[in-house]
Amino acid sequence: MCTGFTTASAASADEGCNHAYEQTEIAATCTEQGYTLYTCAECGEEKKDNYVDAKGHNYTESVVAATCTTAGYTLQTCADCGHTYTEQTESAKGHTFEVVVVPNTCTHKGYTTHFCTVCGYEYSDNYTDEIGHDYEKVEVAPTCTERGYTKHTCSVCEDVFFDNYIDALGHTYEAVITEPTCLTGGFTTYTCATCADSYIADYTEPNGHAYTETVNAATCVTYGYTDHVCNDCGDRFVTDYVQPKGHKYLDVLVPATPDSLGYTRHICVDCNYSYLSDYVTSGDIGYIPEPEEPVIPEIHKHAYEIQTMDDSENMSLIVLRICNCGDKKSGYFAVTFTDEEGNVTERKETGNKIDYSEFYGQVIITLADESGVELKTVVVTAQEKPVEPTEPEQPVIPDEPTVPDEPTTPVEPEQPTEPTIPDEPNQPDEPKADEPNADLTETEKGGNGTAIALFVILVVLALGGVGGFIAYKKIKAKKAQK
Numbered sequence: 001m002c003t004g005f006t007t008a009s010a011a012s013a014d015e016g017c018n019h020a021y022e023q024t025e026i027a028a029t030c031t032e033q034g035y036t037l038y039t040c041a042e043c044g045e046e047k048k049d050n051y052v053d054a055k056g057h058n059y060t061e062s063v064v065a066a067t068c069t070t071a072g073y074t075l076q077t078c079a080d081c082g083h084t085y086t087e088q089t090e091s092a093k094g095h096t097f098e099v100v101v102v103p104n105t106c107t108h109k110g111y112t113t114h115f116c117t118v119c120g121y122e123y124s125d126n127y128t129d130e131i132g133h134d135y136e137k138v139e140v141a142p143t144c145t146e147r148g149y150t151k152h153t154c155s156v157c158e159d160v161f162f163d164n165y166i167d168a169l170g171h172t173y174e175a176v177i178t179e180p181t182c183l184t185g186g187f188t189t190y191t192c193a194t195c196a197d198s199y200i201a202d203y204t205e206p207n208g209h210a211y212t213e214t215v216n217a218a219t220c221v222t223y224g225y226t227d228h229v230c231n232d233c234g235d236r237f238v239t240d241y242v243q244p245k246g247h248k249y250l251d252v253l254v255p256a257t258p259d260s261l262g263y264t265r266h267i268c269v270d271c272n273y274s275y276l277s278d279y280v281t282s283g284d285i286g287y288i289p290e291p292e293e294p295v296i297p298e299i300h301k302h303a304y305e306i307q308t309m310d311d312s313e314n315m316s317l318i319v320l321r322i323c324n325c326g327d328k329k330s331g332y333f334a335v336t337f338t339d340e341e342g343n344v345t346e347r348k349e350t351g352n353k354i355d356y357s358e359f360y361g362q363v364i365i366t367l368a369d370e371s372g373v374e375l376k377t378v379v380v381t382a383q384e385k386p387v388e389p390t391e392p393e394q395p396v397i398p399d400e401p402t403v404p405d406e407p408t409t410p411v412e413p414e415q416p417t418e419p420t421i422p423d424e425p426n427q428p429d430e431p432k433a434d435e436p437n438a439d440l441t442e443t444e445k446g447g448n449g450t451a452i453a454l455f456v457i458l459v460v461l462a463l464g465g466v467g468g469f470i471a472y473k474k475i476k477a478k479k480a481q482k
Contacts, residue, residue, distance in 0.1 A: 017043045030057045030081045057083055066090045068119045095121060104128045106157045133159060144171045144195045171197060182209045182233045209235055218242040220271045247273060250309045254324050256282040265326055269309065269318045269352060274326055302327055306367065306376045315357035317365055317380060333375075336366040339382075360385035 021038040028034030034052035039045070057078040064086075066072030072090035077083075095116040104110030110128035115121075135152040142148030148166035153159070173190040180186030188202040209230040218224030224242035229235070247268040256262030261281060267274040304321035311318055322328045330352035337345040340361040356363055359382040367375045 017045070019043070019045060021047075028052045028055050030055055030078060030083065055080070057081070063089070066093050068093055068095045068116060068121065093118075095119070101126075104130055106131050106133045106154060106159065131156065133157070139164070142166045142169050144169050144192055144197065169194065171195070177202075180204050180207050182207055182230055182235065207232065209233070211235075215240075218245050220245055220247045220268055220273065245270070247271070248311070248318075250307055250318060250320060250322075252307050252322050256280050258282045265322075265324075267307075267320070267322065267326070267328060269311075269320065272328065300325065304329070308367075308376060308378050310378070310380050311353075312381065315355065315382060317354040317356060317378060318352055319354060319367065320352050332370055334368040334370070334372065336368070338364040338366070356380060356382050359383075 017040065019040040020042055022041050024037040024039065026035050026037050031054050033054050035048045036050040038047045038049075058080050059076040060079050062075040062077065064073050064075055066089075069092050071088050071092050073086040073088045076085050076087070096118050097114040098117055100113040100115060102111050102113060107130055109130055110126075111124045112126040113122055113124045133154040134156050136155050138151045138153065140149050140151055145168055147168055149162045150164040152161050152163070171192040172194050174193050176189045176191065178187050178189060183206055185206050186204040187200050189198055189200050191198040210232055211228040211230050214227045214229065216225050216227055221244050223244055224240075225238045226240040228237050228239065248270055249266040250269050252265045252267060254263050254265055261279045263276045263280070264278040265274055265276055302323040302325065304323050304327075307320050307322045309318040319330070319333065320328050321331060331350070333349045333354070335347045335349050335354055337347070337356065337359060339345075339359050340363075345359075354365065356365065361382060361384070363380050363382050364377060365380060366377045369375055
């Protein structure tokens with residue numbers, strides 16, 4: 001039985017329900033009325049009252065422009081319920097096409113494409129078949145490192161494919177040997193006769209220099225030195241410098257004549273350099289200055305004279321044929337050497353130096369020409385003759401020394417008496433021939449302390465031992481004490 005209804009409504013007699021209504025307010029919408037809904041909680045009966053009019057739509061307008069395929073319109077949209085409707089404003093515009101013709105290729109069909117520049121819609125028509133490839137064949141030969149093959153290239157689209165492969169040939173190397181030098185090593189270069197590929201192997205060490213030494217003697221004005229030149233590469237360096245020797249002059253006195261000056265000509269015997277000094281006139285022994293302008297002698301015939309100079313330092317005699325004009329020459333000489341003992345040695349010499357180093361003491365050197373005519377004789381002093389050593393006597397090998405016995409205490413010698421002063425001696429008689437030591441005094445005959453000491457020393461030396469020497473020292477010590 002309903003007991004909670006409070007809204008003053010009588011129960012229906014037919015149903016026999018005492019309604020207990022629950023009240024619900026239904027709001028009005030754009031198209032529906034609003035009202036109050038009463039619903040019985042027991043039997044579900046409903047009833048309405050307090051109606052309110054519908055609110056109607058609250059439209060918002062949106063303009064949609066026409067496209068290529070759709071018309072333009074205005075869209076009305078209710079802000080409350082979302083209801084919409086449209087009002088057409090313009091018709092569809094239709095497509096604006098651009099035409100693109102795509103030609104056919106070797107592998108693709110050709111066609112015409114129609115493309116709308118406004119909306120991007122496109123379609124294709126007017127299709128044409130593929131052309132197909134037109135290949136050209138090129139055969140590529142194999143190389144040392146690459147395979148050979150046939151290359152097929154389409155003349156239309158340049159499509160490429162390969163077939164008919166052939167193996168690579170491999171290198172064919174030829175060897176060229178580069179010999180080592182003084183400073184660089186040797187090696188072998190292998191070069192392929194087909195493709196010119198190359199590599200280097202078989203290295204060897206450098207040879208090093210092989211020098212030949214040439215000694216260049218010093219001259220009067222230039223240094224001497226040793227020149228080292230490599231026989232293989234020509235590399236060169238110089239060592240062992242020697243000071244110039246300086247000139248070695250032979251002085252030739254040219255006497256003055258009534259028509260010409262006299263002077264001294266200094267001629268270097270090694271290099272032939274010469275100069276003049278000490279000019280004098282005829283009959284003048286004084287010095288006059290060398291003329292500023294050189295004196296040009298008249299053309300004359302050479303008159304050579306033999307000039308010599310002893311080079312004792314090198315034990316050689318320098319010989320030149322010299323003309324007064326300064327011209328000089330060396331030549332052939334028959335030379336005779338005579339030493340201090342009269343030994344004679346003959347020799348043939350050419351050049352301007354005669355060596356006498358093999359002789360001793362004073363040597364007479366006689367020079368003659370080819371026909372034997374004696375030209376000049378010179379005396380020189382050679383080296384001293386060495387003293388020949390005498391054969392030394394063989395030393396006497398002493399017997400094996402014996403160790404002396406311990407020396408006994410020597411007997412003290414008697415002290416000599418004080419000598420008396422003798423009277424004035426008489427004139428002695430002539431000593432007899434058969435009386436030895438007749439001229440000796442008594443003191444000389446008897447000996448003295450020195451003689452005793454000498455005797456003891458001789459004993460020590462004869463014994464060769466320490467004992468005798470000790471005995472001698474004791475005797476001397478005792479004598480010193482006394």
